[in-house]
Structures are given as structure tokens and as C-alpha cells.
Amino acid sequence: MDGRRYGSPVPPPVLPAALQHRPMHPDDAPAWADLLAVIEEVDGTGEHHSAADLARELADPDLDLDHDSVLVLDGGRPVAYQVLRLRAGPDGNVVHTDGGVHPAFRARGLGSYLLDLAQRRAGDLDAGLQVRVPAHVADAVALAEGAGFVAARWWSTLHRDLTRPVEPAPLAEGLELHLLGPGYDAVRWDEPLRAARNASFAGHFGSAPESADTFAHHRTGSRAFRSECSAAACTPDGQVVGFLLAFEFDARTAATGNRDLYVMTVGTLEPWRGRGIGGALLAHALLRAQEQGFGSSSLTVDEENATGALGVYTRAGYGVASRAVTYVPTLWPASRRFPVRESPDSGARVDG
Ligand SMILES: CC(C)(COP(=O)(O)OP(=O)(O)OC[C@H]1O[C@@H](n2cnc3c(N)ncnc32)[C@H](O)[C@@H]1OP(=O)(O)O)[C@@H](O)C(=O)NCCC(=O)NCCS
Known part of the structure; x- marks a missing residue:
């Protein structure tokens, strides 16, 4: 990705040495599925993705792959990804992030790099940024909070046993x-x-x-x-x-x-x-x-x-199985700011 495209006076985010990056391609689905499977083994969010489902994601008519997706590669092998989704809501545009870093490549600045890209893109689109992370994935929570984001909303994933x-x-x-x-x-x-x-x-x-x-x-x-x-x-x-x-x-x-x-x-x-x-x-x-x-x-x-x-x-008959948190930047325009509350205690995770 070319940092100049963002038109921001702030220097573009720097990727750790030896890694490459590019927008995702429609035929990246199988490699993306492999990356998500490795991430899931560690993060245990309960989400599983087939290459066929991901191919459909990449064919989303609303997704601008060139501007809103990135794959980080280590010698051709995907080690991190991010997909941004722009939604035009009644209170203005919102960019939702979906990203992840291979467990062996964490703590090297890749998460910050992706978050930085998302913030720049949201800025260029004059959109609010929302980052939803599973509440139990400490790495993701630390990244958002370390970047000065604040928790704005909690989500529960509910489960119902159908043998009952x-x-x-x-x-x-x-x-x-x-x-x-x-x-x-x-x-x-x-x-x-x-x-x-x-x-x-x-x-x-x-x-x-x-x-x-x-x-x-x-x-x-x-x-x-x-x-x-x-x-x-x-x-x-x-x-x-x-x-x-x-x-x-x-x-x-x-x-x-x-x-x-x-x-x-x-x-x-x-x-x-x-x-x-x-x-x-x-x-x-x-x-x-x-x-x-x-x-x-x-x-x-x-x-x-x-x-x-x-x-x-x-x-x-549903009960809470896990939780997720939506983080927002503290520096949102007041018109886009959602009420911020203290985090209720929970160890469980959420998605959705
Ligand atoms: C959430 C939603 C789907 C519920 O639909 P609904 O048709 O109102 O649901 P119900 O009528 O079955 O239940 C709603 C309430 O009406 C009560 N109710 C059910 N039957 C009733 C009846 N015959 N007479 C009076 N009240 C009744 C229920 O007990 C329930 O009460 P509670 O609010 O105290 O729990 C609806 O409010 C909605 O569309 N919300 C916006 C979209 C949304 O948030 N969807 C869910 C996303 S996760």
C-alpha cells in the first residue's frame, strides 16, 4: 500500500523489516482461511471460516479491496490481515475493522501497523472507527487500549443447547x-x-x-x-x-x-x-x-x-457464552461519539 494515498501529513505506518504488504486479492481466500485457522487455535473465539465463505467475503460488492484490505506477508506467507468495512449510518460513516496477526508474529508492531492504517482510512473517509475485539483476547484488548481507544459497547454471544x-x-x-x-x-x-x-x-x-x-x-x-x-x-x-x-x-x-x-x-x-x-x-x-x-x-x-x-x-433458553467489546478512538468528533462506560467484569469472549 502506498502511504501517500492517505494524504495525511503524518508519516505512513512502518512495517517491521523483512515483511511485505499488499491489498488482498480475490484468490487469497485459501491462504486467508489458513491464517485464520492458526489464529483461532490460539484465540479460541469459536469462529471458523472456510475458503469458500472467505472467497465470498472478498467478492463483496461493497468492499474496495485496493483501499480497504491488506495482507502482510513473510516471504509470500500471509502473517496478518485487515479488512475494513465502511457503513453509511444515520449518524455518518463508520469504518469497522476486521484484522488479525499470526500468533508467531505478535508483539512486533503488526497490530499497531494495521490499526494505524485503519485510522488513516477512517480519517480520509471522515468516518468514525469501530474496532470490535473478543473480550478474552488479551493481545487485542491491549492493542486497542494501548492506542488510546476506549470501550464503547459490549456484545454477548449467546448459546442454546438444542438437546433441551x-x-x-x-x-x-x-x-x-x-x-x-x-x-x-x-x-x-x-x-x-x-x-x-x-x-x-x-x-x-x-x-x-x-x-x-x-x-x-x-x-x-x-x-x-x-x-x-x-x-x-x-x-x-x-x-x-x-x-x-x-x-x-x-x-x-x-x-x-x-x-x-x-x-x-x-x-x-x-x-x-x-x-x-x-x-x-x-x-x-x-x-x-x-x-x-x-x-x-x-x-x-x-x-x-x-x-x-x-x-x-x-x-x-439462551445463555451468555462469551463477550466482545467495541472500541472507539477517544478523539472522535463529538457528533460521532458513543456513550462510554466502565467495562463490566467478564472473562468471556464475544463476536458477531
Ligand atoms: C428484539 C425484537 C426482535 C423483539 O421482537 P418482538 O416481536 O417485540 O418480541 P416479543 O414480542 O416476542 O417479545 C418482546 C416483549 O414482548 C413481550 N410479549 C410477548 N408476547 C406478548 C403479548 N402477547 N402481549 C404482550 N407482550 C408480549 C415479551 O414477553 C417481551 O417482553 P420483555 O420486553 O419484558 O422481555 C424487536 O424488538 C426488534 O425488532 N428490535 C430491533 C431489531 C433488533 O434489535 N433485533 C435483535 C438484534 S440482536
Whole structure:
């Protein structure tokens, strides 16, 4: 990467000697998967990535690989990576980081190098920077805090054992449950689901409205989408008032030998909340997952979710498995600053 592109008067970050760097290429997916597998062995975040899923990530229509990705190489072998995702939210642009350093190459300044790149890119885009790290990964927490970032938000990854019984929870009278699969019909469902998703997540921390392409790429067109465990709640005239999209990550299934149903997105339109729609969609998904041999379900929730999501999940039998923290720079413009709180004590990790 050419530091001059950032147009900043501050000198570009310096990479430790003997290492090279370049933007990621679409065909980097297998090597990226290998790097992530080595990182996972040490960090134990519970996340597993297949080369096929990562190839799709690299083909994201919203991702500018030349400007927003970097691979650090040691003689051709990837030893660190970073992917930046720009989201245009109601309060302005936000850059989210996703990065990692090979355990054998830690404590050499690579994390600081990546963070520096992210800060410059966010500065050039006049965007706030958000760095989410698993709360139990001490290296990542130390990097963020050492760079003067402050914790702004906590996330819980929740887990539900599906060998335990699931209570059915029917929808209220007048509403209809529509299964989204098997055989998902994108022409029929993508637009109403996207509209419901954008409306129900309008006030959700870190969320931004999604274009048709983004929605299809990341949600219903994902290899991991499991339409047979996903559903929409509709009024008799066909309006989607609630929905649940569930995923299964093959790489995780292969690594653990357990099928885990990841509840990627649940939403109920604001006027329809508090009538049991979220609970009914969740119960439906869990019952379908049990029928299909899933051993567990998981999801990630903002611990300060103002719409009571944590309560809905807890009632459905989920418990906290791990936590993550979103760090933000202290020097954000006041208009972009989120409330900062003291870290509650926890040793567990989160992602999502
Ligand atoms: C979180 C969300 C999906 C919940 O959907 P919902 O349809 O309101 O969920 P439910 O109605 O099943 O449960 C919500 C509350 O209504 C209560 N409720 C359920 N059935 C009810 C009924 N028949 N009458 C009155 N209240 C009822 C539930 O007990 C629950 O109460 P609580 O807040 O005290 O825990 C919804 O608020 C939403 O879309 N939020 C924005 C997007 C979001 O944050 N999604 C989750 C991301 S992790």
C-alpha cells in the first residue's frame, strides 16, 4: 500500500523489516482461511471460516479491496490481515475493522501497523472507527487500549443447547407464519425482507440500511443461509411485520462436529413489537433446527439493545457464552461519539 494515498501529513505506518504488504486479492481466500485457522487455535473465539465463505467475503460488492484490505506477508506467507468495512449510518460513516496477526508474529508492531492504517482510512473517509475485539483476547484488548481507544459497547454471544426441549410459541391470531424454505424464493421475499430489516434495525447500534445487493450478498444469498429454519411473520394482506434469518457455517460444523444454528437477524417492525412475534419466530427456528439435527443455536446481541432483545433470547433458553467489546478512538468528533462506560467484569469472549 502506498502511504501517500492517505494524504495525511503524518508519516505512513512502518512495517517491521523483512515483511511485505499488499491489498488482498480475490484468490487469497485459501491462504486467508489458513491464517485464520492458526489464529483461532490460539484465540479460541469459536469462529471458523472456510475458503469458500472467505472467497465470498472478498467478492463483496461493497468492499474496495485496493483501499480497504491488506495482507502482510513473510516471504509470500500471509502473517496478518485487515479488512475494513465502511457503513453509511444515520449518524455518518463508520469504518469497522476486521484484522488479525499470526500468533508467531505478535508483539512486533503488526497490530499497531494495521490499526494505524485503519485510522488513516477512517480519517480520509471522515468516518468514525469501530474496532470490535473478543473480550478474552488479551493481545487485542491491549492493542486497542494501548492506542488510546476506549470501550464503547459490549456484545454477548449467546448459546442454546438444542438437546433441551423447545416450547412452541404460536403467532398471535391474525398473523401468518411463512417458511422461507427449503427452496428460498428470492424474487418473492428479498425485497419485503430487506425493507423489514432496514426498518426494524433503524435504531440499532452500528447498523446501517442495506442496499438490495448488500442484503442479497450477506444474507439470503449467503452460502450459510438456512432458509428451512428461517421465517417471516405476515399480516393477512402479506405485509412482513417480523422475520428471522438463520445461518449455519460449514467450517464451524466441520471443526466442531456439531451443527449450530446461528440466528443472524431477527426483527419486528416497531408498531408490532411486544406481541410475541420475535419469540414465535425464535421458537419456530429452534424447533426446525432440532428436527434437522442441529445440536445448538447461537447469536450475538448488543448488551444495551434498547428493544429488549436480550429478554426475548433469555426466555427462549439462551445463555451468555462469551463477550466482545467495541472500541472507539477517544478523539472522535463529538457528533460521532458513543456513550462510554466502565467495562463490566467478564472473562468471556464475544463476536458477531
Ligand atoms: C428484539 C425484537 C426482535 C423483539 O421482537 P418482538 O416481536 O417485540 O418480541 P416479543 O414480542 O416476542 O417479545 C418482546 C416483549 O414482548 C413481550 N410479549 C410477548 N408476547 C406478548 C403479548 N402477547 N402481549 C404482550 N407482550 C408480549 C415479551 O414477553 C417481551 O417482553 P420483555 O420486553 O419484558 O422481555 C424487536 O424488538 C426488534 O425488532 N428490535 C430491533 C431489531 C433488533 O434489535 N433485533 C435483535 C438484534 S440482536
